[in-house]
Amino acid sequence: MTSSSERFALEHAIHVLSPARKVVVTTGAGMSKESGIATFRDAPNALWANYNPEELASPVGFRNNPTRVWKWYRDRRRMIAAARPHAGHFAIARMEELYDEFLLITQNIDNLHHAAGSRNLVELHGNIFRYRCFERNHPAPDVTGDSDVPPRCACGALIRPDVVWFGEMIDETDLDRSFSAIAECDAVLVVGTSALVHPAAGFPAMARGHGASVVEINPDRTPITPIADVFVSGRAGELLPPLIDGIRAERA
Ligand code: BV8
Numbered sequence: 001m002t003s004s005s006e007r008f009a010l011e012h013a014i015h016v017l018s019p020a021r022k023v024v025v026t027t028g029a030g031m032s033k034e035s036g037i038a039t040f041r042d043a044p045n046a047l048w049a050n051y052n053p054e055e056l057a058s059p060v061g062f063r064n065n066p067t068r069v070w071k072w073y074r075d076r077r078r079m080i081a082a083a084r085p086h087a088g089h090f091a092i093a094r095m096e097e098l099y100d101e102f103l104l105i106t107q108n109i110d111n112l113h114h115a116a117g118s119r120n121l122v123e124l125h126g127n128i129f130r131y132r133c134f135e136r137n138h139p140a141p142d143v144t145g146d147s148d149v150p151p152r153c154a155c156g157a158l159i160r161p162d163v164v165w166f167g168e169m170i171d172e173t174d175l176d177r178s179f180s181a182i183a184e185c186d187a188v189l190v191v192g193t194s195a196l197v198h199p200a201a202g203f204p205a206m207a208r209g210h211g212a213s214v215v216e217i218n219p220d221r222t223p224i225t226p227i228a229d230v231f232v233s234g235r236a237g238e239l240l241p242p243l244i245d246g247i248r249a250e251r252a
Helices: 004-017 029-035 059-064 066-081 087-098 172-184 200-209 236-251
Strands: 022-027 101-106 121-123 126-133 159-163 187-191 213-217 230-232
Touching: 004 187, 004 213, 004 230, 004 236, 022 087, 022 172, 022 200, 029 087, 029 236, 059 066, 066 126, 066 159, 087 101, 087 236, 101 172, 121 172, 172 200, 187 200, 200 213, 213 236
Parallel strands: 022 101, 022 187, 101 121, 187 213, 213 230
Antiparallel strands: 126 159
């Protein structure tokens, strides 16, 4: 924590989130940056910097070059497997008990929120440690993911990571659960997303549309910032613990 304006913004965020009863938290790749996982867009070494996402994170990309896409996920999975949740992940896990209704909706596929103990959780874009059949979505529980080429399902089709690619529909149950929570919430806390990928990018505006408060944590401004009641400029791992401690103290 450095400037007085950031301290003021954090206090304002605490006052906005403390009285809420139904809260949604949405997170993006910035949430995992302090765990050492590259984000998609915001730094020269960003994941997409050397790739075109439509080529890799898409069914067409996988169909055109299954081995290349499989290896890209295998390499990311190895990097993610070495990562651990940081203080911000644990702070969000502690938030669940503070509210009558709470849902964490993450765009991240790195399993770090689950590892930190979050249970009221929707992994909107899937999970890099799960796999499924590319043609018929058969579950593939025994796949380890370390092979050089995608393994085959019992039906003969290729196995793919169980993540949502560009151009693919979000799982209907996950989407319904997310839309319901957004429709009901008093407040949304948005952490570490550039707010470019839909439908996740639209959740804060939907909540604001029915009168919910919006609080954003991000070092940079995003398309959400103009509609946020509070914008706290800074890093998730640094800001979330004092935010949740402050909410707990105010509610005590
Ligand atoms: C859908 C999983 C209905 C895989 C991902 C044309 C054709 C087809 C579709 C579309 C189209 N035009 C629009 C669409 C919809 C498309 C979309 O939104 N495209 C965008 C690019 C315009 N969406 C979809 O396709 C979705 N499905 O809409 O279905 C449909 C179907 C067909 C046709 C039309 C509609 C599915 C999208 C899911 C894609 N899968 N991931 C994988 O991970 O490999 S997306 C992937 O990128 C992530 O999951 C995440 O969603 C996104 C990355 O964004 P962020 O998480 O925000 O990360 P980013 O790096 O961008 O930003 C990091 C932020 O953190 C920055 O703001 C930075 O300042 C901040 N930060 C940095 N450090 C910190 C920090 N913050 C806090 N603390 C720090 N320390």
